[in-house]
């Protein structure tokens with residue numbers, strides 16, 4: 104593919120206007136132009152340089168925030184460096200998760216096997232750090248040489264008296280979604296291994312929030328004001344002992360498209376624990392999520408719905424006046440969204456509407472056909488919907504659609520900066536909490552600061568836009 108340089112005036116349902124590789128054309132759709140029939144949820148096209156992460160990275164990002172566990176990457180040092188401290192997942196106590204350990208496999212280990220090295224590393228690290236559990240991640244090379252992770256972990260678990268859990272996350276065996284499943288299978292080995300005596304009938308586990316910038320504390324605060332006990336954070340600010348007894352909770356709240364849904368399904372099957380899909384991003388989704396939880400517990404605690412209404416009313420009374428000025432400045436500006444799971448995109452589209460902005464591009468690494476079909480129903484006509492994009496495609500659409508702010512993660516940041524477009528980190532590295540009602544204000548303020556920065560007038564493409572008649576672009 105070559106990068107297109109001129110804005111396009113015609114568009115078809117398959118986006119033939121964009122200079123896409125032929126095999127990628129069925130992974131792009133424009134809202135309102137024919138039925139959504141995306142060739143998504145499959146392996147990335149070889150050579151297309153996907154934005155996706157590997158299986159190992161998927162499992163690592165899910166398990167990483169468990170703060171009192173040891174995380175040992177069995178593989179070459181590059182894999183560990185790739186995922187070292189990549190999330191701003193905060194802990195209210197231990198911070199063992201912030202350290203990244205690797206067996207640093209070398210050529211000799213690849214030839215003769217790395218099991219001895221792994222056993223020695225576990226022996227030393229467990230004695231040194233006294234973790235509550237250890238997760239051992241398999242990487243590409245381990246899958247190729249065939250080290251028996253399970254056997255090493257079993258022996259070490261018996262020797263040290265703590266759970267030592269293999270994470271079958273060989274990078275090549277799929278995409279990030281398989282990594283989520285590997286992480287859920289690993290966590291499920293802990294679930295149900297501790298007593299649930301002190302768990303209230305009004306209790307939940309929070310799944311799929313990683314406590315970036317302290318977000319899980321905001322959500323826990325709301326739930327506690329409603330009178331609900333949170334048994335386990337899975338996994339932001341997570342603790343091994345909480346996960347071990349989380350099967351005692353009455354309900355699982357599952358955020359995010361795919362990362363912990365498999366764990367919720369396993370718990371439903373084995374322990375009968377129901378789950379609700381929720382989102383804490385944006386005003387409607389945060390309020391709807393709290394109301395859904397309240398309705399679930401209404402038969403146990405009839406006053407909970409009224410308490411929830413009071414909470415939402417109080418929060419909105421504080422938030423709405425603060426959004427007004429921001430909305431005035433941002434009205435009509437254009438946003439692009441590229442996220443890991445498409446579920447988050449729904450909340451972001453609504454959040455942008457609250458601040459008067461139009462979403463013109465929305466995409467995800469791992470969306471499914473159903474999710475994209477549903478996504479189209481909330482998009483404005485003409486919005487480009489893209490699956491498993493690569494940097495050249497994203498750059499093309501950011502230019503063509505004349506975007507003012509790009510919301511993405513660590514791999515999208517340089518695209519925005521190189522194109523002279525504002526950026527809002529909604530993923531790994533963010534330092535500002537964007538969840539809940541206060542998170543909505545933080546989000547609006549961050550987007551405002553980025554879009555309204557005077558620096559953009561020095562970017563050649565943007566300066567031409569300022570000088571050109573309305574609607575024209577360089």
Ligand code: SF4
Pocket residue numbers: 157158159160178181182185241242243244273274275
């Ligand atoms: S597991 Fe494989 S794909 Fe993933 S970082 Fe390591 S070498 Fe790369």
